[in-house]
Amino acid sequence: MRWVHWIVEPDRLPDAEPTTYAMQCAVCEQSSDPHVDFQEPKTWVLRHAARNPCHHTYREIIVRPWHAWMTD
Numbered sequence: 001m002r003w004v005h006w007i008v009e010p011d012r013l014p015d016a017e018p019t020t021y022a023m024q025c026a027v028c029e030q031s032s033d034p035h036v037d038f039q040e041p042k043t044w045v046l047r048h049a050a051r052n053p054c055h056h057t058y059r060e061i062i063v064r065p066w067h068a069w070m071t072d
């Protein structure tokens with residue numbers, strides 16, 4: 001039996017999945033599609049708030065890739 005160490009970090013390798021951003025309405029729980037560019041979910045919030053004037057609170061959903069590997 002031998003001890004191994006694992007390291008886990010945000011994946012910054014060139015082939016990593018992209019970090020994506022989405023916004024969810026905290027009132028009705030509808031969500032924007034995830035986008036690499038945060039501007040798209042922000043525009044979704046402005047449109048959603050305009051159509052639903054009582055929906056004032058939102059959640060930012062960030063999906064960030066991580067990478068785990070074993071060392072000696």
Ligand SMILES: [Zn+2]
Pocket residue numbers: 025026027028029030048052055
């Ligand atoms: Zn809503």
